[in-house]
Amino acid sequence: MSTHGSQDAxxxxxxxxxxxxxxxxxxxxxxxxxxxxVRVEARGQAVLLTGTVPSSPCREEILRTVxxxxxxxxxxxxxxxxxxxxxxxAEELA
Amino acid sequence: xxxxAAVGDIHMGPDSQGVLRPAFETLPECADLLLLAGDxxxxxxxxxxxxVAREVQGLGVPVVAVLGNHDHHDDRPDEVTAILxxxxxxxxxxxHTVVESGGARIGVAGTKGFGGGFVGRCAGEFGEPxxxxxxxxxxxxxxGLRTALEQLGEADCDARIALTHYSPVAETLAGEPLExxxxxxxxxxxxxxxTAGADLAVHGHAHAGTEHGMTxxxxxxxxxxxxxxxxxxxxxxxxxxxxAASTAAAHAAH
Numbered sequence: 165m166s167t168h169g170s171q172d173a174x175x176x177x178x179x180x181x182x183x184x185x186x187x188x189x190x191x192x193x194x195x196x197x198x199x200x201x202v203r204v205e206a207r208g209q210a211v212l213l214t215g216t217v218p219s220s221p222c223r224e225e226i227l228r229t230v231x232x233x234x235x236x237x238x239x240x241x242x243x244x245x246x247x248x249x250x251x252x253x254a255e256e257l258a
Numbered sequence: 259x260x261x262x263a264a265v266g267d268i269h270m271g272p273d274s275q276g277v278l279r280p281a282f283e284t285l286p287e288c289a290d291l292l293l294l295a296g297d298x299x300x301x302x303x304x305x306x307x308x309x310v311a312r313e314v315q316g317l318g319v320p321v322v323a324v325l326g327n328h329d330h331h332d333d334r335p336d337e338v339t340a341i342l343x344x345x346x347x348x349x350x351x352x353x354h355t356v357v358e359s360g361g362a363r364i365g366v367a368g369t370k371g372f373g374g375g376f377v378g379r380c381a382g383e384f385g386e387p388x389x390x391x392x393x394x395x396x397x398x399x400x401x402g403l404r405t406a407l408e409q410l411g412e413a414d415c416d417a418r419i420a421l422t423h424y425s426p427v428a429e430t431l432a433g434e435p436l437e438x439x440x441x442x443x444x445x446x447x448x449x450x451x452x453t454a455g456a457d458l459a460v461h462g463h464a465h466a467g468t469e470h471g472m473t474x475x476x477x478x479x480x481x482x483x484x485x486x487x488x489x490x491x492x493x494x495x496x497x498x499x500x501x502a503a504s505t506a507a508a509h510a511a512h
Contacts, residue, residue, distance in 0.1 A: 198269075198301045198328060198331060199300075200328075201267075201466075201485065215466070216465060216485030218268070218270070218271070218274055219273050219274050222273070246268075246488075247488045247490075248277050248278050248281055248489075249281060250284045250288075250489065250490055250491075251288075251487075251489045251490075251491065253493075254261065254494065255492065255493070255494050256495045257458065257478060257494050257495060257497070
């Protein structure tokens with residue numbers, strides 16, 4: 165995403181969305197969650213979150229962190245919680 | 259037939275105690291052993307590993323594990339390994355174990371492994387000390403795996419399995435951004451597997467990857483990261499080979 169002009173959200177270095185996403189990912193990895201499995205991508209003027217997380221509380225904590233770090237940016241979340249059921253079949257290895 | 263259950267990247271913490279246990283308790287009905295392919299915790303703290311230990315203790319099938327990078331984050335790999343071992347799990351790092359289950363001798367050689375990338379697109383042992391150490395660390399992991407597999411070749415096993423956290427092949431990373439492949443695995447692991455011989459290679463780490471792959475030497479590779487398999491574990495049925503043929507193949511590989 166490229167923006168120009170100081171009036172534009174995302175214009176100044178501190179507001180540059182690429183860097184804000186990078187800082188968010190650093191915070192998710194190094195913080196309470198240790199979360200490296202969430203993909204954060206700019207989609208137009210919004211941000212899309214994808215990935216699988218271990219639990220619902222983890223997902224809520226990630227979303228809280230994302231909204232805090234990316235205040236003012238619309239966030240679309242497609243995070244799913246890991247499925248913990250038994251498999252319904254086995255793979256036969258020939 | 260040997261029934262191998264496997265999962266990696268379960269990333270347990272205090273809020274996940276009991277989440278996997280109901281599925282794990284079905285293991286004696288469908289599997290001869292459970293492999294844990296690393297990243298069992300979120301930060302590698304003793305508290306988190308105690309959650310894992312309680313989840314896998316007394317399951318009725320042998321449990322064999324390697325640690326992942328998350329399990330190293332708190333810089334206490336020996337402590338968290340001991341917690342898991344106290345719960346009866348075999349934890350491997352450049353080591354092997356033979357479990358007897360379902361009437362078969364199943365050999366597992368394990369290492370966490372490391373990154374570096376894949377042939378033609380990999381890091382080299384050159385330049386800054388930290389770069390050289392990166393590659394040497396990966397090489398030591400792979401050497402440990404090769405030696406452990408070779409030792410299993412002498413141990414009269416019905417099957418040999420290579421268990422790692424990082425991937426030995428690029429194929430099972432499909433779905434991850436290409437730019438991060440060098441952080442997800444190393445061809446050195448595949449070279450070790452192909453040199454020493456194995457019947458199956460199991461790994462985790464790549465949450466957005468793909469389940470199925472194969473080394474260039476023809477060993478089947480399965481990425482069992484929980485987000486990839488979408489279940490508490492997957493089960494693979496491995497035909498039991500003729501033990502004499504297996505030993506001969508191991509000797510031929512030397």
